[in-house]
Amino acid sequence: MGADGGNLSVRIWKGGAGGRLIEFEAPQRANQTVLDVVTWVQRHRDPGLAYRFACRVGMCGSCAMTVNGKPRWTCRTHVAKVAQDSRLTIEPLRNLPIVKDLACDMTVFFEKWRDARGRFEGRATRYDDIECIAPETPARQAVDAGIECINCAVCYAACDVVAWKPDYLGPAALNRVWTLQNDTRDAAQAERLAAVAGEAGCHNCHSQQGCTTHCPMSLNPTASIAGLKRAVFMAALRGEV
Amino acid sequence: MNLTSAQLYVLQRLSAAVLAPLVLVHLGLIVYAIQDGLSAAEILSRTRGSFVWAGFYSAFVIAAAIHAAIGLRSIAAENLAWRGARLDALTYGAALLLMTLGARAVAAVVL
Structure with a gap:
């Protein structure tokens, strides 16, 4: 065209x-x-x-x-x-x-990725077998839905909550966290949930979906954040966060 | 004792769940009272000494005070950049104020 x-x-x-x-x-x-x-x-x-x-x-x-x-x-x-x-x-x-x-300057964007514990923390060693994860399991499908993030910060720029509250972790880091919380090989899920349950955490999201509207990879960070909110809700009821 | 952000989030969602049906009943009551042309005296004759209405509006006041205070906290954090002790003072102060005003209103119609 x-x-x-x-x-x-x-x-x-x-x-x-x-x-x-x-x-x-x-x-x-x-x-x-x-x-x-x-x-x-x-x-x-x-x-x-x-x-x-x-x-x-x-x-x-x-x-x-x-x-x-x-x-x-x-x-x-x-x-x-x-x-x-x-x-x-x-x-x-x-x-x-x-x-x-x-x-x-993308520094703050990646610092939030780090602060949200957005890296895989495995428990297996090189001597263990590779863990099999069935593609049809709900957890694996939740990972699939959010995993193709390319860290472009389009969602972060589209987010009004980040504009209003600059310490908010933002959609990219939280979407990453949601994929890790659904990764059955990960060993730091309790600590990671605590990292996104604080003052700058996932419950700041207003579900306006600016991130989802503009994500070039057609991901849905709002849905990932909603998943984290549910997890934080249940953890708070159990007195864990 | 200061609640954590996650606990405040839970309280706001739970208070919203409580408020939703109470607000609908409250609005229905207003329409009923107006349509039926009830006078203030007639309304008070139904509410005074009633444990049901005392319970209903006490629950309403508690849920509204919690919900509104946490909502105000978010507004102050996002629009006024308030943080820390100032934000806590606003949250607990607003909850206490709304609770006190609401309790006075409940007492006025049921006692």
């Missing part, structure tokens, strides 16, 4: 938190992605433009930006789908400090 020809009017954020939008003209091409446009501007108009990308095929999660007001993975977002009257406004992701131009 979208034939060659014509120009795009592209406004791109330049600078840090106190920066501003700068307007560029860029050629419109068939099958052009938003990342293609940013790259064209950097190569032909503004060599100092800072942005982040790596794989260009929707796997690495590093090229997310705000495009016409919505958080998106720019390497898989076709201009023809999002441009309004051949206009694009490209800004850094919301809810993260800006390093420069379109590049955000």
